Amino acid sequence: xxxxxxLVLAALMPLQPVLADGLTDRQKRAIAAEKGxxxxxxxxxxxxxxxxxxxxxPSNLPPGQIAARIKDVAQLQSARDNQLVGYGLVIxxxxxxxxxxxxxxxEQSIRAMLENLGIATEGGSARARNVAAVIVTANMPPFxxxxxxxxxxxxxxxxxxSLAGGTLIMTPLKAADGEIYAVGQGPVIVSxxxxxxxxEQVMQGxxxxxxxxxxxxxxxxxxxxFGDQAELTLQLRNPDFSTAVRIADAINxxxxxxxxxxxxAERDARTVSIRKPKNISAARFYAExxxxxIQSDTPARVVIDxxxxxxxxxxxxxxxxxxxxxxxxxxxxxxxxxxVQPEPFSKGVTAVEPDTAIDVVQPDARVALLDxxxxxxxxxxxxxxxxxxxxxxxxxxGIKTAGALxxxxxxx
Numbered sequence: 001x002x003x004x005x006x007l008v009l010a011a012l013m014p015l016q017p018v019l020a021d022g023l024t025d026r027q028k029r030a031i032a033a034e035k036g037x038x039x040x041x042x043x044x045x046x047x048x049x050x051x052x053x054x055x056x057x058p059s060n061l062p063p064g065q066i067a068a069r070i071k072d073v074a075q076l077q078s079a080r081d082n083q084l085v086g087y088g089l090v091i092x093x094x095x096x097x098x099x100x101x102x103x104x105x106x107e108q109s110i111r112a113m114l115e116n117l118g119i120a121t122e123g124g125s126a127r128a129r130n131v132a133a134v135i136v137t138a139n140m141p142p143f144x145x146x147x148x149x150x151x152x153x154x155x156x157x158x159x160x161x162s163l164a165g166g167t168l169i170m171t172p173l174k175a176a177d178g179e180i181y182a183v184g185q186g187p188v189i190v191s192x193x194x195x196x197x198x199x200e201q202v203m204q205g206x207x208x209x210x211x212x213x214x215x216x217x218x219x220x221x222x223x224x225x226f227g228d229q230a231e232l233t234l235q236l237r238n239p240d241f242s243t244a245v246r247i248a249d250a251i252n253x254x255x256x257x258x259x260x261x262x263x264x265a266e267r268d269a270r271t272v273s274i275r276k277p278k279n280i281s282a283a284r285f286y287a288e289x290x291x292x293x294i295q296s297d298t299p300a301r302v303v304i305d306x307x308x309x310x311x312x313x314x315x316x317x318x319x320x321x322x323x324x325x326x327x328x329x330x331x332x333x334x335x336x337x338x339x340v341q342p343e344p345f346s347k348g349v350t351a352v353e354p355d356t357a358i359d360v361v362q363p364d365a366r367v368a369l370l371d372x373x374x375x376x377x378x379x380x381x382x383x384x385x386x387x388x389x390x391x392x393x394x395x396x397x398g399i400k401t402a403g404a405l406x407x408x409x410x411x412x
Contacts, residue, residue: 054262058249061242064295065315070234070247071290074272077233078226082140084182084216088171089113090132090154090163096194096207097132097166098158106133106158113169132160136171136184138216145221149214152184162207164190173216181222186215229282232274239269242297247272250294258288300407302396307412309389311396319378320404324395 089109090097098106110131111121138152154168166188173182189212192205236244244266251264251274259277266272276285300316334357342348382392399405 054252054265055248056262058253059245061245064242064246064297066296067293068296069290070250070292070294073238073243073294073296074234074236074247076226076286077235077271078142078229080142082142082175082181082222084138084140084173084175086136086171086173086184088134088136088154088168088184090134090156090160090166090168090188091130093130093132093160093163093166095129096162096164097129097160098156099129103133103158106131109133132156132163132166133158134163134168136168136173138173138182138184140175140181140218140222142222143226144218146218148218150182150216150218152212152215154188154210154212156208160208162190162194163188163210164193164207166210168212168215179220181220182216182218184212184216186212188212226282230276232276232282232286234272234274236270236272238298240297240299241266241269243294244269244272246294246296250292251289254289254292301410302405302407303410303412304393304396305412306390306393309393311389311392313378314407316407317378318406319399320406322399322402322404324398 087109089106100107110128114121133156134154135157136152136154138150140150144150152168152173154163156163168185168188171184172180173184175181188210190205190207190210192203192207192209194207195202234247236247248264248266251272252262255261255263255277259280261277263275263277264272265274274289276282298314298316300318301314302317303312304310336355336357338353338355340351340353342350382395387395396405396409397411400409
């Protein structure tokens with residue numbers, strides 16, 4: 001009997017990869033070869049079908065904090081922006097461009113541009129100060145088609161003092177794959193300014209950076225198969241298990257009444273998978289579910305920025321009952337040395353006698369009880385202490401160390 005059992009186990013050993021994730025190593029390598037050497041097993045059809053399990057009934061979670069639409073807390077995985085970047089020239093500046101001695105790449109770019117326009121520049125030297133080399137960046141929205149216009153941002157990379165009044169000349173914009181997807185050109189709008197005289201200089205904003213509204217024309221669209229997708233994936237902007245479950249429950253309640261089936265399943269704290277019902281387009285289906293209202297949830301968190309003194313306290317932050325003593329300790333040290341003269345005919349020398357006065361003052365040193373069952377009570381208790389933001393930061397850090405702060409403390 002033991003020998004037969006051992007033979008059965010030995011026969012099942014090669015099938016272990018199939019039982020583990022639904023794919024053998026040979027199948028994984030075949031899929032990887034078809035996709036250029038990389039395969040995402042999480043989105044493989046066989047594995048996704050095995051992982052996709054719709055809950056039979058809604059969850060028993062308590063109501064969330066605020067009501068929000070699905071489109072405000074999550075976004076489609078296939079609907080993403082694409083970053084574009086390019087190098088170009090801004091011309092027409094009133095003497096505020098790059099100095100060609102300190103920015104040799106600007107002079108090289110000017111020569112290359114003129115040669116492309118059929119103007120010979122060999123043997124000459126340019127001394128213009130109305131040209132600046134810039135880096136042009138843009139975000140290409142999802143589902144944009146050829147011929148659409150997008151905004152671009154222009155930033156100086158040389159020693160130009162201002163881009164005001166300049167015009168960006170034709171600049172190809174490339175994506176991470178090295179292909180050109182848009183071409184930017186147009187007048188640069190700068191919000192800041194720089195005024196300088198012989199003895200004083202005034203600067204407001206950043207005059208070396210600007211925007212060109214609708215300054216880029218899309219030349220190539222990003223291929224997307226949104227209309228052919230049978231399964232949609234929602235990604236939460238703020239990962240939270242409770243919010244993901246509520247989104248799945250809201251979608252299932254709607255689709256059960258509308259299509260007679262439950263189609264949404266939560267995968268993790270960030271991802272919700274949705275099966276598109278038949279006889280409806282993906283765009284129309286998502287347009288129906290993105291306006292569903294759900295009760296979103298957020299973790300208890302306190303964010304502190306010590307550089308600016310900014311404190312952000314979440315609505316779910318709680319503080320156990322604690323006693324706090326806070327006061328500013330001021331120590332003043334005064335040095336008043338005295339010169340001591342020797343007695344006449346005593347053969348002494350003049351000496352300096354040190355004299356130090358130390359004064360210690362601690363105003364507003366008091367002990368207060370702080371208990372925060374809700375956000376309003378917590379803020380009122382902190383205001384009763386009469387401390388400044390830097391003091392509140394020190395108090396919150398001390399409360400966290402004491403274990404009385406029932407929240408995540410994030411110090412930036």
